[in-house]
Amino acid sequence: MTTAKDMQGRDGAALPNPSAVGLVAVIVAATDGEPRALTVQVEGQAAGRSVGLPAGPLVPEHPTLERGLRAWVERQTHQRLGYVEQLYTFGDRDRQGDEAQGLHSLSVAYLALVREVRPAGLAEASWRNWYRYLPWEDFREGRPAALAEIEPKLLAWAGETGDPKLKRRREDRLSLTFGLCDGAWNEERVLERYELLFEAGLIPEAQGQSGSASPADIAVTGQPMAFDHRRVLATAIGRLRGKIKYRPVVFELMPPTFTLFQLQRTVEALSGTNLHKQNFRRLVAQQGLVEETDGVTSGATGRPARLVRFRREVLLERPAPGFRLRPAKRPA
Amino acid sequence: MTTAKDMQGRDGAALPNPSAVGLVAVIVAATDGEPRALTVQVEGQAAGRSVGLPAGPLVPEHPTLERGLRAWVERQTHQRLGYVEQLYTFGDRDRQGDEAQGLHSLSVAYLALVREVRPAGLAEASWRNWYRYLPWEDFREGRPAALAEIEPKLLAWAGETGDPKLKRRREDRLSLTFGLCDGAWNEERVLERYELLFEAGLIPEAQGQSGSASPADIAVTGQPMAFDHRRVLATAIGRLRGKIKYRPVVFELMPPTFTLFQLQRTVEALSGTNLHKQNFRRLVAQQGLVEETDGVTSGATGRPARLVRFRREVLLERPAPGFRLRPAKRPA
């Protein structure tokens, strides 16, 4: 029989293999229609990788993981967090940067959405456009230039293997993630694309390369980050892109009042695609997500737009996702 | 400046607060149209809570979290895992059962879907209908009887507070999760419902009650589990209910060939609701999820049904989720 102690590893007498646990945060804001992540300076990393995400170890003073995270972020960046959700727990032995001997080190990543870009009280903390790290993800201006450079390399990678089965599998993955060999682009597969590039050796983090990439390389495969933080960022973007489709989370990024077009720009910034304007406002309208204020924009060119605000009530109303699979009348 | 050591806690000299990390698995199968989870016997728990989920500590031999999990599950249950995905990492100080002094203990939970119910090589491992633990989640036979018992208690809980604001918030939550005070039932909010019951004191695990619940209580608020495993189970069900709507994961639970109605029964088992038969098959058909075989069922009453098989290719085809927010032509 399995004992509780055996299972949970709480045998006080012989504590079984403790691990070092870290907390990492992807803190997202959107200003001027650009998606940004909060970054901090990190010492002791390879050249060109001195920027990372706010992070810190979990310490016993933290009552919960999330509280611990908030504490670290406030300390490192002076940024208060509002909306926070757990992203993923990373634990690969060989992907976390330098290794702690015999100790597993795993990091619990969180996604946070914040409203305003504080001028950043600390020099070490700064907001960066996230497409700087993943340039191939931005389709707002059409197919990103970076992709043109990346694609042949990926195809070469798929072709370089002798094993035809493996080659086939690689091509399938390319089709699925990058939409090569027919296949459509799915903006949510951010992580899968990053991991594919990683495997294909196009990501400097892969080999722990210490040589800094050239500016040209950076424009194509993006700016590297400390540790495996680019992977964490990719995870966050993918998750967020999925979530905005069925939960009104974008509003966490908006100021108290805004125009429908600003809202659209924000969604576009996150998803990396452009949307049909009229249909976008129809969608927002019929879902009852916003209500008009009596303010309008002014100053800019063109007809002034009405300012709206998010209807907090919808958080209670929305029957929520509710996709297909609607229940039958009651055939039982 | 934040140093790498500071951030990641990898300072070999003074290792900062290691934690005990556990792995937990919710292993799901569906046989005879019932959703089941694999459970194991757990020693040293309060009366009536001797059943838990397969789990074990993370040890350094495990190259990745997932591999560690697979190892534990195979050892404890002799069950091989196929589809596995990470669920959530639980880390509340006060919810994990007995505490390790000064050590954070957190558990990384996984969801696994398996095809067949092995007769279970070990007596300690057995498959249990998951609604045994969460009886209020099963709407297949209409509104579950358990809900009728639960609702007045929840309303009382909302009413028992003096603070009108708090009362209001509680009622909002009831509406959102249980569909009380108007509000619709959303089958995905499994965890939120469990947590609400927990807070309302209707869940024995809450106070670490050692007194065993009466059979009548169990029929209403469900069979308790060891540790916080019922919470983990609730998380898994909610996640799975969401996922089947936009990814063809149900097929991981199906035998090589099956009828459309068996497929429907499986989906219904997971989601806890009934579906319109004709529309269900239309959906499956037009999405091209299955292909016909030349077999048909026999023996049972009624017209024999055609056996179909899952089209593995769709894993490569499906433009995937792809909900709303379709991109514009290219207005840029």
Place this chain on the structure above:
DNA sequence: CGGCACAATGCTCACTTTGAGCATAAGTGA
């Protein structure tokens, strides 16, 4: 001040996707 360029809004229209049912087909058991 009239005309322009530009963005915000209104509204149309064809085409799919759903929710619900009716009608038939094809076995089993009495």
Place this chain on the structure above:
DNA sequence: TCACTTATGCTCAAAGTGAGCATTGTGCCG
């Protein structure tokens, strides 16, 4: 052969979507 049961085919109306055209306010520029 009839009664019953489940599988399948099809129809229909109501919503939901993807694309565009048309109009309305504003700031700017002769």
